[in-house]
Amino acid sequence: MEPVTLKVIAEKLGLSISTVSKALKDYPDVSKKTKRLVKETVELLHYKPNAFAVNLRTKESKTIGLIIPEVVHHFFSSVIKGIIAKAEKKGYLVIILQSNESYELEKKQLDLLVSKRVDGILISLANGTGEFKHLNDLITQELPLVMFDKIAKIINCSKVIIDDRKAAYTATKYLIDSGCKRIAHFRGPLLPQNSIDRFLGYKKALTDHNIIYDSSLVYILKDMSYDEGVHFAGQLIKDHNDVDGIFINTDLVAIGAITEFNRIGVKVPEDISIVGFSNWFMSSVISPSLTTINQPGYDMGQEAFKILYKEIKKRKQNLPVKFKTIELETKLIKRASTNN
Amino acid sequence: MEPVTLKVIAEKLGLSISTVSKALKDYPDVSKKTKRLVKETVELLHYKPNAFAVNLRTKESKTIGLIIPEVVHHFFSSVIKGIIAKAEKKGYLVIILQSNESYELEKKQLDLLVSKRVDGILISLANGTGEFKHLNDLITQELPLVMFDKIAKIINCSKVIIDDRKAAYTATKYLIDSGCKRIAHFRGPLLPQNSIDRFLGYKKALTDHNIIYDSSLVYILKDMSYDEGVHFAGQLIKDHNDVDGIFINTDLVAIGAITEFNRIGVKVPEDISIVGFSNWFMSSVISPSLTTINQPGYDMGQEAFKILYKEIKKRKQNLPVKFKTIELETKLIKRASTNN
DNA sequence: TTTAATATCGAAAACGTTTTCGTTTTACCG
């Protein structure tokens, strides 16, 4: 079963390949009659242009790459969904790769995408990423790149983020306003910008409200897992029996903490109030339901693609592109893990 | 900045394009010396083969397509992860499209993938899919196709599934064994094979254990959401005050039901025992934790890709491929929403 | 009727590879 190409259509119609091609793209120098003819037989034979041949000529793949640290994750899968939805509308396909929070893998995946000639790349950095040469290489290659959520401030490209610092400030302030005096913080590892910013927001909220910052109340987690939440919740109780509030870097950990508190009889929020971060679906369901910061994953995906799309178009026309950073709004979601 | 192709390498080295190409692919008819030379300058200039040119020649895209009903879903994102992981090892990239449970969209996405010349397609059907012409077209086009989880039994292709019927039987039997006499069932819509099979497993377990099947105890849900779980839990209590167990099609709904029961003071499992399906992470966290059937998403993704990969290779060598159906093991996870 | 203008078409190059097959170079043996 031979594939149906422009050639077979041309032969069937006694035309040249060029005319057939031009007919399909509505060139002015082909008569309406033959245009109709060509389009009819194209329908008839179910002709589909060979994407590779097209791309080889036009240098456009109509494909973008997406690299995220972890697919099985409520926030990231929301982002994926947002990206795919917008991309599809513009005729772009999305190749998804995951870095598994590894710098080495991230580099490799980036390389893969480049060699696949994607038109642009969306990336959320791995926690392990401390060097940025692989990213800067993209910039110098003039390949459109947009970073989202877990970004590197040093890199000169467009970004879609939330104001982690402000959000963390809001979260911590809410704890303070609801009466907490000794507020602990479960933070993420030292590398990703987010955990730094959230920590800083936490700290600033304390000092702004005349609460002395006590570094022994800050616990640095590694993989931000449910189990770590369980573990450090227990640890915290052992270390400090006067803590009455915790701001936790991410909901999953907070949920681990809540279950542990439930188990060992620490009452939430009567004994300890908890605020999480991300607003996973799960957080509304656990008991007590978790007060948290809503992180708009779907919107973030949409925005990231929109910017990337614009940059791709600019590049095609050889116009200068100026990078921009979009900050999406977060919102405090008040639930039962804090006092009214 | 001109792109570095075989041509520029050839010119730089005073060789022909053919020799350079062959050197890179370790053809026997090029000397070790020039091979070394070529490979060195390839490194130096960061040469990356143009994927489109390669594919145009070889007819291989080294890309597969994946269509799923919904990305933001614990089970499906696990599948995605499994697929990507295995695909990457074999040098394949994955293009992900979502059907949003719509038949029309599914058709469109399939078309997109075909015109992008993917080497094979993995699909989990939309609930709305009741016709299968678009799938049979793929088969006649000899494009490797593997269906997983939500499949159509009619289609003649390889499949990766679980034994929904058996699993549902196990779940229901467990309710019976733990003392339930009046067991309700929250099932999915009429179309996807899964909900049918799970329903049948439920029914058979009842009759096998001398419990009369009562169709008024079976509730047909539409979108299988948390909210539906809440709603039908309330409804059930109104309709039947003697029910002492429910087998629920999917965990998300079960979690909705549990929260509603918690809210209105129905004790789980004292008043009503609940068994879910899928084993979402959430199910281990909710209170009471949910007894459920584990559905191995990650493994399913891996297996599906493995089969697809084999079929792709067979086709390339023009060997006959015989379709197979792999059934993955499920497991009953006993937790607190059922008695002992 | 001839010329100019316009409408319609086709030839051919190009994109960057891969691969076949023929040509040249080198090495070896008598």
Add this chain to the structure above:
DNA sequence: CGGTAAAACGAAAACGTTTTCGATATTAAA
């Protein structure tokens, strides 16, 4: 040193498009 076999290389076609430019056919103007 001549001849042959083997080793090393290159020319060229092909994959299926797009697009430029030239060629032909048609029409309008002179």
